[in-house]
Amino acid sequence: MDECDFDFNIVIVGLGLIGGSYAMALKELKPRQICAIDMDERALEQALEIGIIDKGCKNGKSFLKEADLIIIALYPEETVKFVNDNKQNFKKSVVITDTCGIKSGIVEKINSFLPEGMDFIGGHPMAGRESKGLKSASKDIFQDANYIITPAERNKRENIELIEKMARSMGCKNVVSLTPEEHDKIISYTSHLPHVIAVSLMNSNMIENVGLFIAGSFKDATRVANINSTLWSELFALNSESLVAEIEKFEESIKEIKKAIKSEDKQNLINIFKNASEKRRKMV
Incomplete structure (x- = not known):
């Protein structure tokens, strides 16, 4: 992906606490477009109402075909399933990252079936709250937080740097790279x-x-x-x-x-x- 500030299309999958917080924080970086995919129509409606996304959909195949960056804010097993189910809908040069609190199985499984040219870069924002859902989301959740990246050998350096820049731009204080096992x-x-x-x-x-x-x-x-x-x-x-x-x-x-x-x-x-x-x- 050619990086030019954040002038590209972003898709966020899952508009709960973390996904909603990503939308709020990234909206301030003025990307070309933020779209969201969620099975909860009310969450999509609320996100549109408060202006943190430009489009929302329960399916989102058309969104995925245009996405330069996809952020998946789902549970671990759902994350793997989503990527596998939609790998034919992604751009060849797409960068995909996740927010899961577990990495070994996630990174290995996704890279086992993800087509060449597509980059999945494991990500874990060390931020959260006890409550869940979009109603609890906030862009400030990332302020001074730690962010862990678990890159793989197949990842392009410029795409890893993009995730690092995104994390810091959202307010994260420390960005650390580890292996999934570490x-x-x-x-x-x-x-x-x-x-x-x-x-x-x-x-x-x-x-x-x-x-x-x-x-x-x-x-x-x-x-x-x-x-x-x-x-x-x-x-x-x-x-x-x-x-x-x-x-x-x-x-x-x-x-x-x-x-x-x-x-x-x-x-x-x-x-x-x-x-x-x-x-x-x-x-x-």
């Missing part, structure tokens, strides 16, 4: 495990009227327990090996704290806390 291993710790912990914390006790007895720490620790169960069940299953390994590491860590508490080993607790605090300070 992505899934790291994300199992930084994204998937926190959701496991939050859900487990909410399900570990049934104190009546618990809301009367909580403060900021409990709210922060359980924020992501308000979870999209369908999406996260799929992500956990697709990344099971890496996630189970991280859960087991976490179990060992919490056992160490439990042991120190049971033995009233204050010095060990102090050391554990200091180590965690130092790591947290370096992270932020």
Whole structure:
């Protein structure tokens, strides 16, 4: 694709929280046209009403034939299916990217059947909210966020740079390139495990009227327990090996704290806390 700012046709597939946020952020970059494909007619109507897309359709084959850049904001298995079902409808030089929180299976499967000349570049904006749907979308969701790209050998350098530029133009602070396997291993710790912990914390006790007895720490620790169960069940299953390994590491860590508490080993607790605090300070 010849890059000239963002003067090209964009198609966004899926107008939920992430897809809608892409539409809002990209609209400000003044592309030639933004079209959207979604099975929810109401979401399409709302997107047209607020002016974040130029056209919307449930099928969108004609949109796809004109698209220079396609952003697929669907669940992982739906993403693979969409590309496979529509590969005959894409331009030969199209650039396709996704937003999935899992990469190994996605990138490999899509590249196994995608025709030559078409570039699928795995993408993962590290941004989101507990709520879902277009009503929760915002262009600000990407502000200072991290963005991960998982390029393959077949990808053209200029197309990778296009995705990098898009991410930064939407407000992302850091854009990092990893292999799909590296992505899934790291994300199992930084994204998937926190959701496991939050859900487990909410399900570990049934104190009546618990809301009367909580403060900021409990709210922060359980924020992501308000979870999209369908999406996260799929992500956990697709990344099971890496996630189970991280859960087991976490179990060992919490056992160490439990042991120190049971033995009233204050010095060990102090050391554990200091180590965690130092790591947290370096992270932020």
